[in-house]
Amino acid sequence: MTLEEYFYYRLMVTELDPDMMEKVATKTPPTDATDFALRVSYVILNSGMKWTVAKDIWTRMKLSLIETGEVGDTFGHPGKKKSINQVMSNRSAYFEGFRSAWQNGPDAVIELCETLPHIGVITKYHLAKNLGLDLAKPDVWLERVAARSGGSVQELCRRLSNRSGDSVSTVDYVIWKACQQGWWGMQGQTPLGSETDSS
Incomplete structure (x- = not known):
């Protein structure tokens, strides 16, 4: 997944759920x-x-x-x-x-x-x-996106996090939501027409 594709999905997710960025921000550790x-x-x-x-x-x-x-x-x-x-x-x-x-x-x-x-x-x-860690959950959908992008779930989300400025948790949620909504991988193609990101 390219950065351009990620931003496309993030826009779609925020239009669907305007409070998304606040809800998926990295959590603070439990207090008690x-x-x-x-x-x-x-x-x-x-x-x-x-x-x-x-x-x-x-x-x-x-x-x-x-x-x-x-x-x-x-x-x-x-x-x-x-x-x-x-x-x-x-x-x-x-x-x-x-x-x-x-x-x-x-x-x-x-x-x-x-x-x-x-x-x-x-x-x-x-x-x-x-519990407060900024990481991705490698569920089946994220595994599929990562495999097509040529790496692990953590590598994919960390790369997009570094390039977008979003937390890894946010990137994880955006990709998960794009898959859950059926936006990603329709007929083997993303909406922007790119299957892989070799960088």
Whole structure:
């Protein structure tokens, strides 16, 4: 993907969602154990689920987590429910582990994320982003765009970030949204007619 293509998609995304740039800005790290546990819980809930569905469930679940420390009857998936309750009940220890990992750099944070309940090899990047790292989540759509551009997801997003001045998280979201909306890769071509970027 070229910088020109990225700017084209970014314009389309901002027209679709004017508040996008603010929403996808790199997050600050969690401030306490409950803040940390809520961010982990949201990612667990959201994994493998449409965000529109997860958003409605999260509205109910977050209140229960804050008030009681448990999912309660706000959600029925037994595996996710168990994992979220585990994170909430052990949030102080998990948060201390996160604080230690944060001092050791991004790789340590990503490694820590994968040790948490219900967090896998792809989801750990989603969580790491929500915990304050400026990186991309290499989901299937971004993998396809990166493969056509001749590199990894992180390389693609970092390159476009450096050239555009946008955060890696913003670049990640723009590309993801372009794919989700069906704008990228229509009949093997981007809207601007270029398939690769060798630079």
